[in-house]
Amino acid sequence: MGLVRSEEIESRFERYVDGLVSVIGHADRAGPLHDYLLGLIMPGERKSVEPMAAITAPERTAAQHQSLLHFVGTGDWPDDAVLGKVREMVLPAIERHGPIEAWIIDDTSFPKKGKHSVGVSHQYCGQLGKQANCQVAVTLSLANHHASLPVAYQLYLPKTWAQDDERRCKAKVPEDITFKTKPEIALDQIRWAHETGLPGKMALMDAGYGNDSKLRAGVSELGMTYVAGIQPQILVWKPGVPPGRPRRDAQDTIPVKKLALSLKPKAWRTVKWREGTNDWLSSRFARVRVYAASSHERPGKPKKEWLLIEWPEGEEEPTKYWLSTLPANIPFCDLVDAAKLRWRIERDYQELKQEVGLGHYEGRGWRGFHHHATLCIAAYGLLISERETIPPSRPRSAALLPQPALHEGYRPRGSSLAA
DSSP states (O other), rough: OHHHHHHHHHHHHHHHHHHHHHHOOOOGHHHHHHHHHHHHHHHOOOOSSSHHHHHHHSHHHHHHHHHHHOOOOOOOOOHHHHHHHHHHHHHHHHTOOOOOOOOEEEEEEEEOOOSOSSSEHHHHHTTTTTEEEEEEEEEEEEEEEEOOEEEEEEEOHHHHHHTTTHHHHHOOOOOTTOOOOOHHHHHHHHHHHHHTTTTOOOEOHHHHHHHHHHHHHHHHTTEEEEEEOOOOOOOOEEEOOOOOOOOOTTEEEHOOOOOHHHGGGGGGGGEEEOSSSEEEEEEEEEEEEOOOOSSOOOOOSSEEEEEEEOOOOTTSOOEEEEEEEEEEEEEHHHHHHHHHTTHHHHHHHHHEEEEEEHTOOOOOHHHHHHHHHHHHHHHHHHHHTTGSSSOOOOOOOHHSSOOOOOOOOOOOOOOOOOO
């Protein structure tokens, strides 16, 4: 029974790879593509080129290392075509559990040493929760409550990098890549997804993006709704005051934190939003219809939106705030559920890093950084498709395909056993 199941999984893996081969160009890329994906989904401590070469070709590791290194680092194949094929093959598996509910804007960071890896800079690193030397990629994912799949992925190039011709040349940054803020990159990705006709009508974002009123207005201009995390100092018009163009010191506006603290006790209610490991997750929320005080609203009559506030029991003050253009008649529990759907991307990016080595690329160039991410997303897409076949108590990569034997004593660079 186990042998039959293994053969069935291997057959589906081969068909999945064949689908990607159909868009990757030259036939001589089929072998490295197959082996790179195999290396990513096999169990292993590191998913960089050297250990994957040892896993996928233990009898000719040196030659395999060069083949995979060339394929991912300098291979002239299109990331967008591969990601498009991944969407085509994986979205049906996600949508079997319900329609796409949201486009989730996010970024993911990779701590790095040195200064030569493309885009590396001292900046906020979400993985560490502090300022640190790292790379940051801006992403757009399609999600429902079952899974999420990244559909756009671009490295954020800090201004110091964008204006440094020497470093750009060494990292082979394309000439058409100029400095853009993370919210500007995110809005480009949303506009692209809208033009492409991808499913979904609601955008979700945390406060790092939701604070940007131009991004929120851009989402609205596409006819989409949003649930956008914001910081407590964001201004809204005081209830009962007609909105107009705000000034920073305007007496008619109020920070959302101050508004939240002024609400009466009866405004707050406990809402459950999804089942956790041991019990339903719940917290205390309030919601108020407000006008956002922004200079980037669409022309015409301003529109009210929801201000959603979370203030857990036992906390001294509210902990989270969102603005949302979801309908005025949306049930309270559905508004909370939409805001909390962002947990999906956080969980899935954790698995992208832990299961398929999204952060393990050791090259320094622009093309290799994006090629590795594209292939990790492809590998993760396969794991999503196979989710129902893997026991929930086991890591997905460890359960999918058997691991080939390595030479005794092999230790990859970066392994904790390599010292």
